[in-house]
Amino acid sequence: MGDMFGVKDRVCIVTGGLGQLGTQFSTSLARAGAKVAIYSRRPFGADDLARKFPGLTDRIKVYVASVADKDALETATAALIADWGVPHVLVNNAGIDSKPSGSADQNSPFEVYPKQYWDEIIETNLTGVMLCCQVVGSRMAAEKRGSIINVGSMYGMVSPNQALYAYREKRDGKPFKKAISYAASKAALLNLTRYLGTYWAESNVRVNLITFGGVKTANFDKEFIDAFLERVPMRRQAEIAEFSGPVHFLASDASSYMTGSNLVVDGGFTAW
Secondary structure, eight states, rough: TTTTOOOOOOOEEEEETTSHHHHHHHHHHHTTTOOOEEEEOOOOHHHHHHHHHHTTTTTTEEEETTTTTTHHHHHHHHHHHHHHSOEEEEEEEEOOOOTTOOOOEEEEEEEOOOOOHHHHHHIIIHHHHHHHHHIIHHHHHHHTOOOEEEEEEEGGGGGGGGGHHHHHHHHHHHHHOOOOOHHHHHHHHHHHHHHHHTTTGGGGOOOOOOEEEBOOTTTTTTHHHHHTTTOTTSSOOGGGGGGGHHHHHHSGGGGGGOOEEEEETTTGGGGG
C-alpha cells in the first residue's frame, strides 16, 4: 500500500508554489521524495529557497513563469525538462480571489462590479490553468503518462452565500457582495477538468479536480469565520496539512483509475 501512494522521484510542478497552499503542497511532496518544480511569477533566490524550504533545496527548484504567460511557461518547462525530465504531475494551484476582508470595490454588487477584477481573476484562475495544461499536459501526453490536479473551490459547486458577508455592509456602511469572478472561474474548472480528462484518457494523462473548503488562516475577519463555521457540518476549518493527502492521492498510482473527477474536501459544506 505504501508504494501505491508513493510519489518518490516523480517530477511535480506546483504553480503558485510559494503561497500558503502551494508551500504546503511543495513541502509535502518534496518530503515524500518527489522532485518539485515551483512556477512563480517572481524570481526567488537560493537563500530565500533555503529559508523557506530548509533541508529540501536538493528537491525543490523555482522557475520564473506567470501562468498567464504562455511563452514564459514554455521557457520554464523546457528548462525543467532539461533539468529533471518530463513532469509526472502538474498541480494547478495558482489562483487569486478577493478576500472577505478586502476592499468594497473588489466585492461590489454584480450590477456595478468592475470588469478589471473579472479579467484579473479569470486570467489567472481559468486561462492560467488552460495554458499550463496546454504546455505541460501536451508533454505528458507525448510520454503517455501524467496526472494533472486542478485546485478548485466549494464556490465552484455552490454559489457564495451572501449572508456570510453581510457583516461588512453593516460594519462599514457600504454595499458588499462576494463577487462573481472567483465562483465563475472555479466552476469553469470543473468542466475543463472533465473535458481534458476525457480528451487525454487514451494518452494515460489523468486530469482531476480537488474542491477544497475553507482552510485556517489569519487573513479572515472573525465575523466571517463565526458565520462560516455555522454552515460547516464539521464545525471547523481545515488545517492546511489536511489538504496534502488528497494531492498525494491524485499524484500517485492509488488514483490510477480516476480521471475527469471532482474530489470534494470541504468538511461537508456542500453537503447541506
